[in-house]
Amino acid sequence: MSVATxxxxxxxxxxxxxxxxxxxxxxVAPAVVLLVVFLAGPILYCVYSAFTxxxxxxxxxxxxxxxxNFQKAFTxxxxxRSVLYTLFFTLVSAVIGQNVLGMALALLMRxxxxxxxxxxxxIVIGAWVLPEVVAGYLWAVFLGKGGSLNGILHFxxxxxxxxxxxxxxxxxxxxxxxxxxxFSMLVYSAALSEVxxxxxxxxTVDGASGFRRLTSITVPMVKRSIATNLMLITLQTLSxxxxxxxxxxxxxxxxxxxxxxxxxEQAFQFSQLGYGTALALVLLFIGGVxxxxxxxxxxxxxxxx
Amino acid sequence: xxxxxxxxxALAAMVAATAAACGGGSGNGSASGxxxxxxxVTYQQFGASHVQQNFLTGVKAEFEKAxxxxxxxxxxxxxxxxxxxTKLQLQMRSPRTSPDVVYEDTFLINSDxxxxxxxxxxxxxxxxxxxxxxxxxxxxxxxxxxxxxxGIPDGTDTRGVWFNKDLLRxxxxxxxxxxRTWDDLLSAARAVKAAAPGVIPLNVYAGKGVGExxxxxxFEMLLYGTGDTLYDHESSKWVVGSKGFKDGLQFLKTVYxxxxxxxxxxxxxxxxxxxxxxxxxxxxKVAISIDGSWVSQNWQKTGSNPWxxxxxxxxxxxxxxxxxxxxxxxxxxxxxxxAIPKNSDNPDAAWQFIQLVTNKANNLTWCVxxxxxxxxxxxxxxxxxxxxxxxxxxxxxxxxITTYRxxxxxxxxxxxxxxxxxxxxxxGQAGVDAAAAQYDEQVKSIAGDxxxxxxxx
Numbered sequence: 001m002s003v004a005t006x007x008x009x010x011x012x013x014x015x016x017x018x019x020x021x022x023x024x025x026x027x028v029a030p031a032v033v034l035l036v037v038f039l040a041g042p043i044l045y046c047v048y049s050a051f052t053x054x055x056x057x058x059x060x061x062x063x064x065x066x067x068x069n070f071q072k073a074f075t076x077x078x079x080x081r082s083v084l085y086t087l088f089f090t091l092v093s094a095v096i097g098q099n100v101l102g103m104a105l106a107l108l109m110r111x112x113x114x115x116x117x118x119x120x121x122x123i124v125i126g127a128w129v130l131p132e133v134v135a136g137y138l139w140a141v142f143l144g145k146g147g148s149l150n151g152i153l154h155f156x157x158x159x160x161x162x163x164x165x166x167x168x169x170x171x172x173x174x175x176x177x178x179x180x181x182x183f184s185m186l187v188y189s190a191a192l193s194e195v196x197x198x199x200x201x202x203x204t205v206d207g208a209s210g211f212r213r214l215t216s217i218t219v220p221m222v223k224r225s226i227a228t229n230l231m232l233i234t235l236q237t238l239s240x241x242x243x244x245x246x247x248x249x250x251x252x253x254x255x256x257x258x259x260x261x262x263x264x265e266q267a268f269q270f271s272q273l274g275y276g277t278a279l280a281l282v283l284l285f286i287g288g289v290x291x292x293x294x295x296x297x298x299x300x301x302x303x304x305x
Numbered sequence: 306x307x308x309x310x311x312x313x314x315a316l317a318a319m320v321a322a323t324a325a326a327c328g329g330g331s332g333n334g335s336a337s338g339x340x341x342x343x344x345x346v347t348y349q350q351f352g353a354s355h356v357q358q359n360f361l362t363g364v365k366a367e368f369e370k371a372x373x374x375x376x377x378x379x380x381x382x383x384x385x386x387x388x389x390x391t392k393l394q395l396q397m398r399s400p401r402t403s404p405d406v407v408y409e410d411t412f413l414i415n416s417d418x419x420x421x422x423x424x425x426x427x428x429x430x431x432x433x434x435x436x437x438x439x440x441x442x443x444x445x446x447x448x449x450x451x452x453x454x455x456g457i458p459d460g461t462d463t464r465g466v467w468f469n470k471d472l473l474r475x476x477x478x479x480x481x482x483x484x485r486t487w488d489d490l491l492s493a494a495r496a497v498k499a500a501a502p503g504v505i506p507l508n509v510y511a512g513k514g515v516g517e518x519x520x521x522x523x524f525e526m527l528l529y530g531t532g533d534t535l536y537d538h539e540s541s542k543w544v545v546g547s548k549g550f551k552d553g554l555q556f557l558k559t560v561y562x563x564x565x566x567x568x569x570x571x572x573x574x575x576x577x578x579x580x581x582x583x584x585x586x587x588x589x590k591v592a593i594s595i596d597g598s599w600v601s602q603n604w605q606k607t608g609s610n611p612w613x614x615x616x617x618x619x620x621x622x623x624x625x626x627x628x629x630x631x632x633x634x635x636x637x638x639x640x641x642x643x644a645i646p647k648n649s650d651n652p653d654a655a656w657q658f659i660q661l662v663t664n665k666a667n668n669l670t671w672c673v674x675x676x677x678x679x680x681x682x683x684x685x686x687x688x689x690x691x692x693x694x695x696x697x698x699x700x701x702x703x704x705x706i707t708t709y710r711x712x713x714x715x716x717x718x719x720x721x722x723x724x725x726x727x728x729x730x731x732x733g734q735a736g737v738d739a740a741a742a743q744y745d746e747q748v749k750s751i752a753g754d755x756x757x758x759x760x761x762x
Contacts (some may be wrong), residue, residue, distance in 0.1 A: 056394045057413065060421035072750070077743075165570045177322045250420035251513070251573055268391045270512075270721050271416075274317065 013146070042203045050278040056271035069278035078254060079279070086238065086286070089173055089258050094109040094237035096175035101229060102184020106192055109185075120186070128182035136246030139175035141166060143247075168248045170254035176243060180236070184229055191216065191225035224298065231294035238287050339584045341528040343376045344654045347396065347404035348383030349389040353609035354580035356602055356675050357408075361668070364662050371661075375654050380404065385575040387516040389716075392584045397422040404649035405655040411640050412517060412720070414456055418449045424645045425453035435664060435681075441678035442709065447642045456642030459662050460677030463596045463636040463703040464522055466490075466622040473620075483622045485629045487530070490593070494565040497592040506565045508581055508594040511557050512728035513721075514573035520720040521637050521710065522578075524595055524727050526552035529708050530626035530635040533627045535719065536711035542709075542757040543719065545745040546753040547574040551625060554737045561731040569732045585618070587612045595624060598700035602676040605694075621699050628760055636707040640680070652726045680706065715751050722747040 044298070050069060054062035073079045105124065109117045127135065143147050143163035150160035163171050195218055203213050241260040244250060250257035250265065257265070259279060267276020346365075348357055358381065365377040383391045390413055395403045397417070409417065417423055430436055436444075441460070447456030469478045476496035484490045494507035510523035528535065533549025535541070544550075560566040571577060582600045585591045588612055595601075601619070604612035625632035643659045645652050661667065665683050672679045673693040678701050679685040691697060710716060726744040729735035733745065749756050 055420070056391065056398075057416040058421045059419055115622065130447060162568075197662055249514070249573075249575075251728070251732075252569060253512075253728045253732040255732075255734065269387055271391070271394070283539070 013080055046277050046280065049274055050281045052274045054245045054274040054277075056268070058271065062274065063273070070146040071280070072275065073279060073282060077258075078262065080261050081254065082257050085169055085256065086258040086283075087247075088169060088233055089176070089240070090237045092170075093176035094180065094233040095230060097173065098180040098184045098233050098237075099226075101177060101181045102229075105181065105185045105189050105228075106188035106286040107218075109189060110192055120181075121189075124182045124185055127179050130179070131181070132240075133244035133246050135175065135179045137149075139171070139178070139243075140247045164248055165252055168252065172244045172247050172256050176237060176240060176248060179243065180233060183236075184233060187225055187229045187232075188222065191222040195221045217239050227294050227298045232289055234290045234294070235287050238283065238290070259286070308463050311490075311598050317688050322719065327335075336618055341374050342651050342654055343378050344651055345380055345404040345408060346396060346406040346408075346550055346706075347380050347656065348384070348391060348408035349380060350383050350578060351385055351389070353583055354579070354603060355609065359607065360667075360671055360674060361662070362442070364658075364667055368658055368661050369665075374653070374659065377658065383476055385516065386465045386484055386518070387513075387575070390705050396419070396424065397646045397648060400648040401648075403646045403650075405645065405649040405651050406658055407644050409456055409644045410517070411456075411458070411642060412449050412521075412710050413710050413717055414642060414644065415449060416714045418455050422646055422648075424457045424647050424652055425451075425455055426457070426645065426656070427453050429652075430454065430601070433660065434658070440682060443640070446709070446712075447644070451549055456461045457659050458642045458680045459663055459668060460675070461640035461680055461704075463625065463638055463680055463700045463707050464595070464597050465636060465700065465703060466593060467596050467600060468593045468620050468622065469586070469589055469591070470620045472497055472504060472589060472601050474503050476592075479748035480620060482620065484625045484635070486625050487527075487627050489563065489625060491559060494560070494593060498565060501592065504589070505571075505585065505591045506593065507560055507569050508585075508591050508596070509557060509560055509566055510571070510572065510578065511731045512574045512725075513562070513724045514728075515578045516575075516724070517577045517720060520723045521639060523550075523674050524553055524557070524723050525637050525710070526595055526624050527556050527579070527627075528636055529573070529637065530624065532627075532630065534708075534711075537757055538711075538715075540757055542755045542758075543715075543748050543752045545748050545756050547757050548739075549627075550744070551737050551741045554740055557727055558678050558730050558737055562733070566731075570733060573728065585612045587615070589618075598678060599676045601694060601696055602674065602711075605674065605676070607674045616695050621696055623703060626724055632706050634703070634706055636703040638704075638707040638709050640677075643713070673754055685719050718751045719748055728738045 049062065051064060051066060052062035053059070053065045053068070077114065107122065109120060112120070130138075140147075144150075145162040145165075147163075149163065153160045198220075199216055200213055202218050239260055240258070241264065244256055244261055245264075246257060247254045250261035254262075260283065263276045263279035263283065266272045266279060307445055307548055332628040346361065348361065350358060358379070361379055365379060368377055369375065382389050382396075382596050384392055390410070393409075394417065395408060396406065411424075414423070443458045444454070445463060446458050446461075448454050453578065453592060468482060473493065474480065476493065477500070478493055478496065482493065482742055490507065497504060497506035510519045510529075512519055513586065515523075525535065528549050531547075531549030531552050535741060536546060561569055561572075566572070567577070571580075574580065578596075581591055581594055582596065583603045584599070586594065587604065589622055601615060602608050603610050604615040624636065626633060643662060644661070645655045649655055662671075663681075668679065668681055669684045669687055669689060671677060671682055672690055676694055676697070678697075679690060685701070725747075726740040728735060729740040731742070
């Protein structure tokens, strides 16, 4: 900047340097202030209230209750059930459904004609662009008692049923696959376009079948994208609320009540804010565990390659 | 160099401005001090009924004429019953969002008083002669354990059995049908099922969807007919493990599993209570419904679905006890109050508004239009009220035998557990014993030591 600061090592120089660092940090300050006020603040408040008996009604003030909320959660049958539903929902709709379907679509589109590719991606992305609540409503109407699916089944002389009522967790999982596949498809399309054609051609020349090429060449080459994609969709799916709330409300009788819905019910319908935030923390923890697993997988990847 | 300094200065100013905007808050919305003031009134608005909106709009005009410079801001919360309470509580938590007058259900008021949301009205009520006109049970409805009054009731209600005479005639039952036991109810429902397919024979509310209606119009109407209760007033303890509780659940199970009631999915729809009274009863799609005294409000000229023929078609009967034991009929009562939140900016004007809204003339209009059972003696005697609706006499006649809910601070949470238990039974998710055991567990964790085992005599 100027020659005045050359006196390195002297007290004045140190002072000037730290002053300069401070001034240089200034542009970041507004962002830091915003982050502290609107991100760190609520998170700390949430952590604090998870250890209290804060309630929306029935008692004023909040007392510190230690781990009582967590103890209550881990001994409650409903909590266990909603954890299982959450894992089922995540596994079926994200890890298996969106992931596999997204990869399949990306692979098929690679060999499809320009027109097919444009039409398919428009349709798939359309599902993704729809707001969560609209998608939830569409599926509720499609699967409901007088819905289109039952209309089709009736036309084919097959027995009809209210899918939202008989298989609620499966119904919301399918809706989530339908809605979320576009994301995986886009990630995989991008990753596949990076795979050099020459390697696949070389494998073909060596006599590898289509399936062999897929498992030995293509998938290993996009492994990193798969891990990243899995992590993103897992975290997204763990916290899905609007879709399930619109379709089933977590019912009937809790049969599609994943953790976010259970936390909402406890905090806002049963007024137990403290318990509800404790459940939210548990959800955060589960998300953290998944992320660590995927991150480790990524790192192992690096050390072996 | 110079221009840089200006940049830093500008940045510093920006940071300061941001911090001020974050920390300072916007102050409270209503102007105070000067002559102009605003009173925000919050009530529930859901479904097609606009009775309260129309009523309050009239009172608003009257108030603003009498108090120039003060505006009444009617701010309904458009939400189902459960969500209404939650949103109201969230609003009252902060001075910035708190309304000045709130419409509070008596079942929740103790809980909200305990949370410190409401202002005691005793000081303001000194010298308010109208209070002498209120009946004693109503005065007690919004009196907390500290002996102070926090809300002014605007009416009460009772509950009974509504039935469609045409449908019951098809099933071979008389127009003055009066069930004596639960079995009478069930056999009538079975007869309707056989005679009129496509009709819901017997509607009993259950599950979390309809909220408090499932507890009060549904399960508690059954439980209080078994001789058991939710709460033992003598020992001040909540009752768990009673036989009556299981019998009540068993009745629900019978109704829903035999197809005598709505499908479980219909019953769990948050809008179900409105659908029944506004749509299905007038269309003759429900034969018998255990419901509130106010149901016919929808069929008045001022209601959401005017149905002049209802007086010929619909009959009423008292809800029977389980085996016809004395006193032979059951009813539960609740009611709503107008209250002032502690965070109100304008409690004095709010109190003036409450006085106006509950005075004789306005309360008479309200009780007639909303089909409420009056809590003011002068309104109850007024011929305009007694002649307004043929069922007024019947439902007022249930007042001597009616029971008020144990509306203590934990009641809302106990009520939630009733809804969970009834939902588990009507969906077949759990058996009667399992659902009752789960309820007992939850009540023990909610009420702590204040529980007692077994049936109270």
